[in-house]
Amino acid sequence: MKLRRIEENRMYIDLIHGRKFNKGQRESIRNAIASGLNMTVLKQLVSENYSSQHIDEFVRFFKNATYKDNKTLYAMFRNPDTKVAVLNEINKGLEDGMDESSILLYAQPEVYRADQMEELRLFLKQDSYTDEYYGYIFDREKPAESMKAIRSACMMEIPFDEISSFDCYSKLYPAMIHALTEGILPNEVHMILEVTDKPDEFNTIVKGISLGLDDEEIKTFLTPDMKHLEFHLDLMGEVHDTGFVKKVVNISELDRRELVEGFESEKNFEDYLLHLYGFSKMDKDEQIDVFLSEAGKIKESRLLESGYLESYIDDALRDEKRLRKLALNGYLLEAVSEAYHIDQFHLDRVSFHRILEDVCMEKYATLISQRETMTYFLNHSFNILELMNENLQTITKGDGILTFDINENFKVFLKEYKDFYDIEKVAVMYGKDNGQICEVSASQLEKMAKESRKIRLDRDAEISNRLKEGRGI
DSSP: OHHHHHHHHHHHHHHHTTOOOOHHHHHHHHHHHHTTOOHHHHHHHOOTTSOHHHHHHHHHHHHHOOTTTOHHHHHHHHOTTSOHHHHHHHHHHHHTTOOHHHHHHHOOTTTOOHHHHHHHHHHHTSSOOOHHHHHHHOOTTSOHHHHHHHHHHHHTTOOHHHHTTSOTTSTTHHHHHHHHHTTOOHHHHHHHHHHOOOHHHHHHHHHHHHTTOOHHHHHTTOOSSOTTHHHHHHHHHHHOOHHHHHHHHTSOHHHHHHHHHHHSSHHHHHHHHHHHHHHHTSOHHHHHHHHHHTTOOOOGGGGGSTTHHHHHHHHHHHSHHHHHHHHHHHHHSHHHHHHTTOOSOOOOHHHHHHHHHHHHHHHTHHHHTTHHHHHHHHHHGGGHHHHHHHTGGGOEEETTEEEEEEETTEEEEEEEOSSOEEEEEEEEEESGGGOEEEEEEHHHHHHHHHHHTOOOHHHHHHHHHHHHHHHTO
């Protein structure tokens, strides 16, 4: 191993001695020596006129070919003016197993650019092709993108008369061929061309047709900025609802970016939109429940306390991420957006404070209306007999439980013990036809009573001042 290393070092010194190579060239020469080429070959590829990349390509050539079978190609490598990109395409052809005559069909620097050579080489590499396709693709005037489209059509075995019916020099030519590979008929492609000559719009229509979208659905995306087409097309392909998707399209770029960041990925954002769409077709009450759920779980029994609703809404809107999802729900849930006039996506806390308050006041109207009754009950709960006497006609008894109604929505439950009754709970009926029940346990009632007796600090100073005034202090 050490002897080999010494031998390579001596070869390296012999090759570079007295010659002006830069660092890159010297490194390429060392790599050439390490590849195992003999000194005779090495002397052919070591020249101050070759760049380091040229030397690297020359090494590839000698590893894949012989001078005897590739004299013309060898001459191209010997020419320091041959572009490295061209040498790369020649080496790719050799590595593909092509002979010199096949490579020279495309490796013509005076005729084709390197990007065109790439497409022509890949075309020749195919198992089969027709003379018509061969004659059509070998045209120096065709851009590499058009050559790639022709090659793709050949692989898909699209009839030649179909691809030749389009203008192959048009910037839309690759898109036209792609449309054919998607199964769109040539006459339909010509019809699309009558509608637009803009690549983005053309591709949008093609993608829409391939997803089975109708004309109205496709028109949804033909906006001036044409942003996030793939995303919106995929969404339309799932929901087929122009109204819903148009709302998503109309979300501003800044808001959209923040939404995607909030969901951590565009895929998660799309999944959430599909999740929302499922709810958007439910009845109004269900949509309201979905919207409200994004604000956080509401403790219904605490709605009987003054101040709780305000606190609940403030907490819901304090968190930016929750506000963003709440705004998205309000905007996209059809029943919510119509009922509360949310015609655009926005993060206006003042507006959503009002909307949340309106939603809760409507949904829990009957429950909230019993606040005064609850206050009355708490103030008189120390004298339960008085309350019972006021509502004698409503008293019922059974299974160790005695109940009476303060009103048609407010029912008190007393539990029988050995020699006394004590408050078990309160039940408040609310909602449509009073079909929902909010139960408040005895322990909760005690907490509410205790809370109602407190004098808040922000009022304490005022009360103290009044006491002082009354005493003439």
